Each structure stands twice: as C-alpha cells, then as structure tokens.
Amino acid sequence: MSTQVHANLTEEQVRAISDELDEPEWLLETRLDALSALSDLDMPKVIRTPGRDWTNLDALDFESFVDPLEGAEQKERVTAEGAEVLEWSEAVAEHEALVREHFGSVVDTQENYLTALSTALFSTGTLVYVPERVDAEDVKIRTTVDSRSLFNYTLVVTETSASVTILERQSTGDEVEGDRYYSGIVEAVAGENSRIQYGALQNLSEETYNYTLKRGRTDVYATINWIDGNIGSRLTKTEVSTELAGDSSETQIVGAFFGHDDQHFDLDSKVWHYGEHTTADLVMRGVVDDTARSVYEGVQYVGDDAWNTSSYQRENTLMLSDESEADASPKLEIDNHDTEASHSATVGQIDEEDLFYMLTRGIDRESARNQLVEGFFVPVLDEVEVGELRADLRELIAARLRE
C-alpha cells in the first residue's frame, strides 16, 4: 500500500517555506528528503480486523485541502521566566546547534507519510528551551488556524533538573470553504532529572482533518506528563507517546475526548519502557454521542533490558447514542519478565440506576444525564495538573452537553 503523491507539491514550495524561515541548509535538506520520500511512505498504521479498517486514512483526499504556501494563523506565545519560547525563525537563528541536535531525534521525520508531509511543509514552529535548573511554570502556545491547511512543529528541550509546564491549544479562526487540514508534530526531549508537563487542547472546527504526533524521550530520572484533550475536528488521528529511555524515568499520559455528530477520533497512547525502574500510567476517558466513533489503541512495550518496571493503562468509554461506535485495543508487549504490567478497558452507557436515583431527587432527565457525563470525566480531570487546562476542558465538555 503506497499513498498518493501530491502532484501539486514541489521542491520550490519547500524551498520557499524554508527560505521564509531563514533556515540553515541542513534543515532544508531534511525537508527535501522528506518530500522526495513521500511516494515510498505509508499512512500511519491503523488497526484492521477481519473485514474492517478502524480508521481509513487512505480515502482522504489531501490534494483538496493541502495548500502549502498559504499557512495562515494567529499565534500567541507566552513565555515563562528563565525559559525561551521562540518562534521558528528565531529558534534556528539563535539555537541552531540545539535544534540540529534534537530535530527529528524523537520522531523520525520519515516515520510515515504524514510525518514526512509535515516535515516538508511546516511553516510555523516553536522551540521551548528550558536551561538547567530553571522552573518555567506557565508557557503557553495558542494556535488559531486561519488557512485551509496548517503544518505546525514544536520542539521542547529541558536541560538537567529543569522543569516546564506547557499549555498548547489549537482552534480555528477564519472560516474557509470546504475541508481543512491541521498537522502537528511535537518532540519533547527531557534531560536528566527534568520534568515536562505538556497539556494540549484540540478544538478545531469540525471541517478539519487533524493529524498530530506528540512524542517524548526521557533521560535518567526525567518525567514527561502528557495531557491531551480532543473535542474538535472531523477526523483526528493522533499519537501521544513516551520512550522511557533513561533509568528511573516516568511518564503519565492522560487523555479525554468527547465526540459527537459524525466525528471520528483515532487516539493512540503508547509507552516504550527501555530503561530500568521505569513507570508509566496511561489513562483515557471519553464519550461518544450521535454517530461519532472512537478508536483507541494503547500500547505498553517493555523491552529486554527494562528491569523492574511498572506499567498501567486504563481506558473507559461512555456511549451516549446507539448509533455511535467505540473500538478499543489496549495492548501489552512484554519482553522482560521483571515487570508489573496491566491494562483494563471498559465500554458502557450511563448507568440506569444512577439516572433513576437522580430522577427521584427531582432532577430532570437532561440535567441528570449531563451531570453524570461530567462526573464520568472527573477521574481524568483530577489527573490534569494544569489548572487552566482542567477548567477549559470542563467548560468545553459542559458546553457540548448543552448544545
């Protein structure tokens, strides 16, 4: 299976984008390599069971919504004291060595068709650089997409014993006729004993096809915590993952989603335990209403040398409508026996008894349902350590329930 190549994508476009950002030669080369690799690359893997594709990416007509030179957006970057939060042209100007060291080091630029496409075409990017021992509390990156397509790139680097909390939001601004496409690649490199907390809230318009890949790698004693909220978009294919490379490092991946109408969410949470004494905790909760469909794949891999690890995963989906669908595949791949690994997944509806109880208390059916759904999200919201993100997520969920 090989994917369609864009007849309308050219080297000149890639050169123009790179030139606009004043990029060094090596980065341009990386982009061009990615462009020429497109024809040999496959779409990101999706789950297939007999007779069914859980998500069909090949059917997407990228031609119609990729507009390489028209990446319009509004970007708001809030920086915290001691940290540097730089737009891409500044990043390559001021920290070229750092960017060169880490760009493409966590996510292979040619991992699949969509990462290569993003590498070739990203026109906006952010570097978050937190030097040794700096605590950066409130970094914010807000992206508002105004064009048909936008390719976004984020690199987070924390040095030894640094820590950072980043809150990222994607939404759409100006209306555009027809379908849109948003692509975001995030690489997080956590140095020794550093800590990255990365919260993201995706609320793109429901004409937007969304591909995001967020992946981090930990050094010794480092921590990467991801929080990923998915509310918007028409189709989302996303992976949030951590490579626990350093001994005694840990990660938490918390996800929440709420799909309605004909939204399709394909959400992957993955952790690779490579180092010893590593710990992972994957939590995902979501709701599907109307004809929405959720697809969840969770992978916990424990490598040969990953002694004494703990790895937990739980996923719960609540179905509000009979026409919705919830698919889940929580996987364990264990190559070292010195582990404690478990996962659990449930799918169900609102508990009739709970609903009945609330009705007897004089609450009308609608509010009772809303409160129960909000209650369903509490266990994940409690895991969200970023106050602002928690509040926003709660608000969006409440708004969707009362539409």
Next chain:
Amino acid sequence: MSSEQEDLKETDTEERFAFKKEESSAFKTEKGLTEETIRLISEDKDEPEWMLERRLRALRQFKEMPMPTDWPGQPDLSEVDLDEIVPYIRPDIDTRGGVDEWDDLPEDIQDTFDKLGIPEAEKKALSGVGAQYESEIVYQNMQERWEEKGVVFCDMDRAVQEHEEIVREYFMTKCVPPSDNKFAALHGAIWSGGSFVYVPEDTTVDMPVQAYFRMNSEGMGQFEHTLIIAEPGSEVHYIEGCSAPQYAAFNLHSGGVEVFVKEDAHVQYSTVQNWSKNTYNLNTKRAIAENGATMEWVSGSMGSKATMLYPSTILKGRGATDNHITIAFAGEGQDIDTGAKVYHNAPNTKSTIESKSIAKDGGRTNYRGLVHIADGAENSSTSVECDALMFDNDSTSDTMPYMEIQESKVDVAHEATVGKIGDEDVFYLQSRGLDDDDAKKMIVAGFIEPITEELPIEYAVELNRLIELEMEGSLG
C-alpha cells in the same frame, strides 16, 4: 530431588508423547497440492460429486489467497512450504471409516493409542472415542445406549457417505466457508478424517465424547474436519487431544471445526493440544449459537512450534452465551498465538473469556482476541480477562485484544495483567520446605487452576502433567 518428582519420573507421560512408529501406509499422496491430488483423495474416499466440487473450489480459493503476513507480531510462517506437505496418508487398515473393536486394529496403531491412553479413557468415563491416525479415523466407538437415542458419533468420511444430506447442508457452508482464510481454504481442499457428532433434540449426552488425533509420518499435514450439530435442547461435551512425534521436517496441522448450537442447546468443546514442536498448528474453529444456546471452548495449547488459533463464536440468537477458557504454555522455540473471537449479533448475549498464558525459555505467548458487539445487540455483556506469567527475560508475553462496540446498551470489560513468578511467593513456599522447582510448579498449578477445574479430571491431570514436564526441562 523431592519424592513428588520421583513419582513424576515414573509416569509414562513423557514416553507417551515422545515415541514414534515406523510409518506404514496403504495410500499416500505425493507431496504438494494439485487438482490431481485432490481428485485422488476424493476418489480414494469414494466421495459424492458435490464434495469433490467443494474441494476443488476451496483449492482455487486457496491459490488466490495470500499468506497472512500483516498481522502485528504474528508468528513466523516462512518455513511453511505447502509444496513440502504430504496432504493425505491412509493408514494400512482394511476397514474404511474405522473399526469398532479395539482388537481389530493393527498392533502398531493399537500400541500407539494405548500409550496415549485412549482405550483406558473410554473404559473410564467416555461415551465414545474416535482415534485418528494420519489422515483417517482408525477406531471409532460409541456406547450403545447413545446410539439407541439417535446420537451419531462417527468419522467425517463415513458421515459423508451415511449422513450425506446433513453434511451437505452444514459442511463448510454457513460456519467456516473456505474463503474465511487461507488455511481454511487449504483445509477445505484436502480435509480428511475428523469427527461428526449429531445430537438429536432434547438429548443430553452426559459423558464426554472424545477424539484423538495423531500424526506419525514426517512432513505430514493433518487436516481433520469436525462437525458438531447439537439440535435444540441437547447437550454434549466433545474432547479432542492431539499429538505427534518429533521429526526434523515440519508438520502442518490445519483442522477445521464447525459447531452448530441450536436453540437452548449446550456444547462444550475441549482441546488439549500437544503437537510435537515442529508442528505448525493453524486451525479454524467456529461455533454458531442460536437463541438461548451456550457454547464453551476450553483449550490447552502446550505443543506445536507455532500456533495461530482463535476459536470463535457467533452469538446469533437472542440470549446466547459464550465461554472461552484458554491456557497457553510456550517453551523454547515456541510461539503460541491464541485467543478468542466473539461476535455478539443478537440482544441479551453474553460472553466470558478467560485466558492464562505462561512463557519461558524464550517462548512467546500472545493473547489475540476480538469482541464485536453489533448495533442492535442491546443488553449484551462481555468480560475478558487475560493473565500472563513470565519465567525469564528471554521470553515474550503479548496481549492484543480488539473490541468493536457498536451498541450503547452494553457492558464491556477487559482486563489484563503480565508479571513474573513472585519471589516472595517462592520464598514463602521454600520456607514451608519445598524446593525451588516444586515451589514454582505449585505456583504455576495455582495460576492455571481456575481453568483446569473446568476440565474433566483426566484432562486436568494430563494438562498438569504436561506443564510439569515442560517446566522440568529448564528448572531441573
């Protein structure tokens, strides 16, 4: 060494599975797979025309289908060279469809099955025994009182002759069509032997019926077909055991099992699989359960080099129930990829899957399972539990469940754990005077107990013994 181990040494279990006989056959096809071979097999069996046509159609489908290669983490099948397989060997006995008297069997076959404990089992607790040697059933017996009630238990080839209409309706049509997968197609082309079980309405066969399959020749493929039809309100428990001696070349076992569980009927299908460790065990087993019916799969997979087996149940009728119980044990060089598939296609259906696996000495186990709840299958529930135990760092233990839920009024739960044998548990048992080996054996026995207790006692004992034998290899 403890006395328990001494006892174990004196049992003949190891011998029972290690010996092999000189192959002697009346009719043996050439290696490989051609239309000519299929015609020869069908002719040798004196089959009706429609069966030959089904075989040939399956062969065509087989040739068109690709080998499965894109399953995540699937066992390596590159060694399976279908041109090297001898698809059909008829043992050298006079009676087609098996003999009814044990003493009529040739001595070497008698001896083989004696060692496997077949006649003993029959004497003790079984209502019928069928034994298949190479491609054909060599011995088949059903206790008279069941025959009087209209219960049929005979070999599949005889069923094609004597129960043609039933076989024609059910054989690889609605349950496992050859187009299902490459190995089902292969099976459809060259199947031979196997069992046919027919239980009339409201009849309860209260003792298990048993079949034993054995491959004795090198480079042999065994493709037995089992068809079970349980009419409304009936009940039957079918047990199969499998073994083969060890040869250098690989063997291929690609059986087909179709079970029809009619309204309110109850079928239990138990397997203890101990194929030699050069066997590729690629089976298709499926049941269709009607209203209020219950299907139970109990599987122990100890043998084979690679197993890909996912017994499946289609819960077609309202209120139908499925239970899966599987144990997999993978030692050195083994890749046991097994699990369950359940399709909830009607309201109020229920499934329970319990899987236990043990990996040691570089073996790999994988639970691969699919639960599908169709839109409209309201008030259905499913619960999946997978537990895996790992002995060492060379082994691999994977869990790959898939859940597809298209109905909201459901209760779906999946849980899985993977861990090692607890040092503290071993220490505790050692402090009680057990040595390290015995402690581990006891922990393993405890780990799989929820499953062995579902098996008839002879099988539970055999399964435990097989596991003890497996463990002795490395622990001793």
